[in-house]
Amino acid sequence: MIMAKKKSTETAENAVVNQENKEPKKKQEDILLEMIQRYRISHTKNGFFIHIPKTNGKLEAYNLNDNRLKIKLKSMFKDEVGEFPPDAVVQNCLQYTESHAMELPLEEVKYRIASRDKSVIYDLQNGKCVVVNEKGWRIVDNAYPMFLKGADEIEQVTPIHGSGKKGLDRIDRYLNLSPEEKFLLKVYLVTCFNPDITFPSVSINGTNGSGKSTLSRIIKKIIDPSSNELETLPDTIDDLRVRLNQDYYLAFDNLSSISKKQSDFLCAAITGVTSSNRMKYTDNTINSVYIKRGMCLNGISPFVQKADLAERVLFFTAKLIKDTSRISDMTFWKDFSADLPYILGGIFDLYSKAMKILPTVKLQKLQRLADFHLFGYAVAEAMKTGLGKKFNEVLEDNKTRQMEITCQNAMIISLVEDFLKNEEDEGYWKGTMSLLYKSLKDFMSQQNMTEEIYNPRTYPKEANHLSRALHQYEAAFASKGIHFQSKKNSKGNMEIEITTDWLKDDIGTIKRVPIITSKT
Known part of the structure; x- marks a missing residue:
């Protein structure tokens, strides 16, 4: 009995010595915080973001309140430590990170397109970007930190140099519009790549079988491709606010009507608005985001009924497609995909030329959204000298149509x-x-x-x-x-x-x- 007690005492003493020599086990919170601190944190008008590289080396920005980030961190923790951290640990670490991020200087962030040093930067979402200025355009590695990736944004095709107007004209055979509306839409597409101006949105009307949804997809694929090409207009303002705060350009499909509240919010989003709401489960914490978006809306009947929204929209009418003119979707999109690099290259060529022309543009009468009118005129002149006058006439006709629709409603x-x-x-x-x-x-x-x-x-x-x-x-x-x-x-x-x-x-x-x- 005495020997057993002595042996037990020695074992306990050895355990104490071993415990003293062994490094204390790190807490899960400390491990996760060290992982988070490896990456850049940014403080923006739209919240706090962490920038984590993907497998292709491109940085992806996650809002600190994004559930996708929580899933990402859990996966990274599992790969490194061998176990999943509890939800409470992840939440506490993110709150701690956000509290320190509040002291960081405010940064500007953009989706897909940004302006920097008299150039426009277009994010191809493949680690590369297009830099456009008066001298031309080039494709470079995307080392710009201001880009955010929308949840559904996808990679854009690589544009082809030297396409010019002929490159953009390749879109003509895919547009089921009148010649005047084709011309107006092509000018509009180029202006949508200018993040410094307020450009209008698009309303497409037409009967069943006129290709309204297809036209909306074309516009979306050219400007800001995403996995969700077309979507329904959210019913609530909160849901609409969240959706508009994701992509650079959106397309809403098959609208029958727009409520007054929806119309008012879309008006504000087109010209730019800081939208605020109370964060859930808080009494007075306000969440504010700045939203300025372009949109394409389509439907059978005229759904734009309010004058304010009508003045911020270009109206297009899709013509009925004859049965003898129809082709399969597979063939249509295969052909369009082959032409898209030339169309995109043509847009960048014309954009660069328009930047040179813009300072010389002087117009006596400007339409609503005056910057769009001026830049659109420059784009038309970049297509061919003298087409600026045609742009004025077509835009005036569209303005008359705006008034007619307003009057009808x-x-x-x-x-x-x-x-x-x-x-x-x-x-x-x-x-x-x-x-x-x-x-x-x-x-x-x-x-x-x-x-x-x-x-x-x-x-x-x-x-x-x-x-x-x-x-x-x-x-x-x-x-x-x-x-x-x-x-x-x-x-x-x-x-x-x-x-x-x-x-x-x-x-x-x-x-x-x-x-x-x-x-x-």
């Missing part, structure tokens, strides 16, 4: 126009907003006595709502020659004066007719 416009034409003093009206509200409502009721010409459910509920509608469609009214002016009368009451172009005489002055007075 706004009952209030046709109601006011018909009301003015049926007044005793045709084409002129003056009175208070309350009187105008009542007069239009009475006129609508009279016209609807036999059949419903106007939808009373879309008529503004109150006079101040009518005032907002007149202001909203001011540009559309002007396109029909109807103009509004508000001013106080002799009694200090605010009145609205409506004049029309069809009242102008030969010398261009407005013929004044007797004023309709009111006691409102």
Whole structure:
């Protein structure tokens, strides 16, 4: 018994000595933090990112709150340590990393296309990028740290030098559009590679079998290819916000309508907006991202109904494809893939030429999204001297179509126009907003006595709502020659004066007719 006790004591003492000589085991948190600290962390307007190299050497940026990063870190930990870390360990390490990243300087990050030192950088997503400037373009190793990779962005084809306008013209046989719209779309495609301007989005309408979705795919493949070429428009603003914060250019398919909230958010995203929302499971933590995106939208019926969105969109109509002209999808996309390197090379050739021409462009009248108008003119001139004039004409025609679509979708416009034409003093009206509200409502009721010409459910509920509608469609009214002016009368009451172009005489002055007075 004594010998056994002595042996037990010696074993315990040896264990203490061995324990003292053995290095303490590292905690999982320490191991994971060391792994994270091997990679560059960036602080951007859109959050905090860690840049981890892929097998091909290209860096991929992960948001610190991205679930894909958690999966990636778990896999890396398993490969290095031999076991998976608990979720809590991963979360704690990422929160610790983010707390230190807050002290880093703010960096600019981009998807697919960026501007740097008077050049445009286009990320091919294969470790290479295209650098375009006034001197031309070249393909170099992508050593630019500002690029983020969208979750579904994929590698672009390698463009071919010297393609020029002929290279871009290879797209013509794939476009089921009128000659004027083909020309406008080609200019538009080149402008989409300029991240420094606000360029419009695209609306494609057409009947079943007109190739709307195919045209949308073509645009997406050229500008910003991804595994999700076409997708549905998210229903909620939060989901739309998340989706728009992923790629440089998106294509939404088969739209039937766009809600007012969706329309307002798309307007803001086209011109650029900082969007904020409260982070989940917090009381006052705000998550803000800057979104500026181009989009292609398609559908059978006209789905752009709001004037603000219509002014930020180019409209295209896909023609019905005859059965005798149809080819298989396999053949179509095989041919397009063969032409794409030339199309892309042509875009870069024309872009470089347009950069030289742009400083010389002087236009007296600029459309909405003026930078797009100026650069589009330069692109057209790069195609051939004198085509800038054609671009102006085609863009003006498209603008007229914008107004027509707005007018078709706004009952209030046709109601006011018909009301003015049926007044005793045709084409002129003056009175208070309350009187105008009542007069239009009475006129609508009279016209609807036999059949419903106007939808009373879309008529503004109150006079101040009518005032907002007149202001909203001011540009559309002007396109029909109807103009509004508000001013106080002799009694200090605010009145609205409506004049029309069809009242102008030969010398261009407005013929004044007797004023309709009111006691409102």
